[in-house]
Amino acid sequence: MASIKELEVLEEIETGKKYSRTSLYKDAWKRLKKNKLAMLGLSIVILLILIAIFAPLISPYNPISRIKEDSSLGPGMNHLFGTDLLGRDIFSRVIYGSRISIEVGVIAVGISVIIGLFFGALSGYFGGISDAVIMRVADIFFAFPYILGAIAIMTILGPGIVNIFIAIGILGWASIARIFRSSILTIKNKEYIEAARAMGASNNRIIIKHIFPNSFAPIIVYATMNVGIAIIVEAALSFLGIGVQPPTPAWGKMLADSMAYIDTAPWMMFFPGLAILITVLGFVLLGDGLRDAFDPKLR
Amino acid sequence: MAETENNKILEVKNLRTYFYTDDGVVKAVDGVSFDLKKGETLGIVGETGCGKSVTALSILRLIPEPMGKIVEGEIIFDGKDLLKLGQKELQNFRGNRISMIFQDPMTSLNPVYTVGNQVMESLVVHRKLSKEEARRGSLKLLEMVGIPEPKRRFASYPHEFSGGMRQRVMIAMAIANSPSVLIADEPTTALDVTIQAQILELMDELKSKTNSSIIIITHDLGVVAKYANRVMVMYAGKPIEFSNVDNIFYKPMHPYTIGLMKSITRLDEKNRKKLKPIEGLPPSLIDLPKGCIFRIRCKYAINQCKKEYPPLVEIEKDHRVSCYRAKEFMDGILERFGN
Numbered sequence: 001m002a003s004i005k006e007l008e009v010l011e012e013i014e015t016g017k018k019y020s021r022t023s024l025y026k027d028a029w030k031r032l033k034k035n036k037l038a039m040l041g042l043s044i045v046i047l048l049i050l051i052a053i054f055a056p057l058i059s060p061y062n063p064i065s066r067i068k069e070d071s072s073l074g075p076g077m078n079h080l081f082g083t084d085l086l087g088r089d090i091f092s093r094v095i096y097g098s099r100i101s102i103e104v105g106v107i108a109v110g111i112s113v114i115i116g117l118f119f120g121a122l123s124g125y126f127g128g129i130s131d132a133v134i135m136r137v138a139d140i141f142f143a144f145p146y147i148l149g150a151i152a153i154m155t156i157l158g159p160g161i162v163n164i165f166i167a168i169g170i171l172g173w174a175s176i177a178r179i180f181r182s183s184i185l186t187i188k189n190k191e192y193i194e195a196a197r198a199m200g201a202s203n204n205r206i207i208i209k210h211i212f213p214n215s216f217a218p219i220i221v222y223a224t225m226n227v228g229i230a231i232i233v234e235a236a237l238s239f240l241g242i243g244v245q246p247p248t249p250a251w252g253k254m255l256a257d258s259m260a261y262i263d264t265a266p267w268m269m270f271f272p273g274l275a276i277l278i279t280v281l282g283f284v285l286l287g288d289g290l291r292d293a294f295d296p297k298l299r
Numbered sequence: 300m301a302e303t304e305n306n307k308i309l310e311v312k313n314l315r316t317y318f319y320t321d322d323g324v325v326k327a328v329d330g331v332s333f334d335l336k337k338g339e340t341l342g343i344v345g346e347t348g349c350g351k352s353v354t355a356l357s358i359l360r361l362i363p364e365p366m367g368k369i370v371e372g373e374i375i376f377d378g379k380d381l382l383k384l385g386q387k388e389l390q391n392f393r394g395n396r397i398s399m400i401f402q403d404p405m406t407s408l409n410p411v412y413t414v415g416n417q418v419m420e421s422l423v424v425h426r427k428l429s430k431e432e433a434r435r436g437s438l439k440l441l442e443m444v445g446i447p448e449p450k451r452r453f454a455s456y457p458h459e460f461s462g463g464m465r466q467r468v469m470i471a472m473a474i475a476n477s478p479s480v481l482i483a484d485e486p487t488t489a490l491d492v493t494i495q496a497q498i499l500e501l502m503d504e505l506k507s508k509t510n511s512s513i514i515i516i517t518h519d520l521g522v523v524a525k526y527a528n529r530v531m532v533m534y535a536g537k538p539i540e541f542s543n544v545d546n547i548f549y550k551p552m553h554p555y556t557i558g559l560m561k562s563i564t565r566l567d568e569k570n571r572k573k574l575k576p577i578e579g580l581p582p583s584l585i586d587l588p589k590g591c592i593f594r595i596r597c598k599y600a601i602n603q604c605k606k607e608y609p610p611l612v613e614i615e616k617d618h619r620v621s622c623y624r625a626k627e628f629m630d631g632i633l634e635r636f637g638n
Contacts, residue, residue: 192408195407196420197393199393202390
């Protein structure tokens with residue numbers, strides 16, 4: 001019978017309080033913490049998310065309200081980043097613009113990851129005909145340049161934020177599926193999978209419990225970097241006018257609107273551009289750091 | 300004790316497992332038959348690539364399809380032919396009634412789960428225990444296989460364990476559901492010698508405790524001599540000699556077995572001789588020679604050996620050999636360990 005003491009020990013085991021444990025992911029986190037650039041990236045990402053969440057509290061003006069007499073003011077005390085042609089506060093618009101970018105980045109990449117994981121698992125684990133078909137379809141997706149594909153889909157679906165999610169989400173699945181497939185192929189032949197099978201584990205159990213956690217690292221890395229790319233694609237689509245529609249503030253759209261005034265009012269272009277740059281940089285640095293953290297060769 | 304027939308826990312009949320490669324059909328296992336009695340340890344020996352491991356994997360039907368396929372045979376376990384079972388039923392057997400220990404403990408544990416978690420898994424999968432019960436059960440198992448401080452070690456990850464300890468964990472996982480048959484596929488190959496002995500002692504001890512049977516696959520004849528009751532010698536996918544351990548070591552009748560015995564050192568040997576390796580290489584499994592598969596390397600080969608493969612016949616009680624000249628060895632006409 002279990003004494004109280006034994007239960008206490010069990011609890012300690014459960015919570016891992018007393019004994020240090022190092023798992024793959026904890027190890028990776030430790031290494032990530034040591035990587036200054038990655039931590040910079042992580043801080044940028046966290047800061048951005050906070051800005052996006054608390055946009056109404058931070059922004060001094062309503063991003064879409066026009067103040068006619070304030071039109072085209074340079075950066076100053078009243079308007080930190082200046083105002084645009086319609087007299088809207090660029091600082092507030094950049095802050096609100098982060099919402100669109102983060103949303104697109106996270107949701108669109110989320111869609112790619114879900115689709116990609118499903119098909120990647122199907123083709124990697126079961127192989128055969130499903131593998132051949134899925135990979136050929138992926139090839140078709142690879143054949144289109146990313147941005148061209150996005151433009152094509154947006155023209156079919158029409159502009160709008162939801163359609164951006166769909167367009168970028170659909171376009172991204174193929175790479176995720178490829179990556180997941182290849183990591184499944186390597187994991188699948190590991191002895192511990194065979195051992196699990198010899199132990200009587202079912203296919204589902206093997207995929208979910210044994211293959212997924214072991215093949216996740218490259219997906220996390222790729223998805224993080226891909227958020228940056230998705231943000232750029234969204235900006236490009238909005239720049240081209242087939243993305244987010246006015247008056248919703250989006251960085252790409254702000255760039256497009258200010259293009260004509262680059263020599264007279266450069267701040268209109270500078271600040272949204274800087275925002276895109278910093279955001280993408282943040283995700284790419286983080287992704288890069290994650291890759292180094294997960295890379296077993298560095299151990 | 301029941302009568303001899305019921306004493307068999309596992310019977311393999313005429314098993315053939317082939318692999319279909321671009322270069323042709325690899326007959327990895329080609330007509331293997333043997334039986335396993337309750338409580339005994341059966342050794343399967345042979346050199347690398349002779350089909351030992353494939354035989355073991357075939358029993359649990361773990362042959363990677365569609366490359367490999369069990370083309371023929373019966374594997375009777377507890378009155379049921381395992382080859383006829385569906386996936387679901389099969390999963391109930393694996394790890395439950397028959398379990399397996401793999402060669403390389405370094406890679407046979409999943410790196411992302413704690414050791415305890417993995418031992419628990421076999422209890423959860425088959426016995427549907429609650430988490431708490433499974434945790435207690437696995438602590439007991441870890442203790443049984445001699446992991447010091449099991450409570451502390453429960454939460455360790457595999458990379459924090461040495462090879463010997465990992466193999467102990469593998470054994471704990473394998474015996475979790477008290478299987479009737481434990482298949483150990485070269486359980487000690489990846490371990491150093493002192494740990495080898497500990498692991499084998501442990502398996503032997505657990506066998507007598509749980510009254511299970513063990514199939515031990517190895518190319519280490521010393522292991523076989525010490526732990527096995529009966530031995531099947533395999534060569535190029537075929538069983539060539541099958542008998543109790545004394546017969547194999549002291550009265551081998553197949554030239555290949557004789558060759559094996561000559562190529563090991565013996566402590567009890569008075570006049571030290573040079574070890575005699577078996578000349579030549581085993582044949583390619585894709586392109587087996589006609590007749591006896593060993594005849595090319597065999598200095599006793601006669602004309603008949605070229606024509607037809609010698610069947611595995613019971614030459615004396617409990618001693619089966621597939622060699623036309625076995626009788627001559629038995630009668631002492633041919634000298635085994637001479638020259």
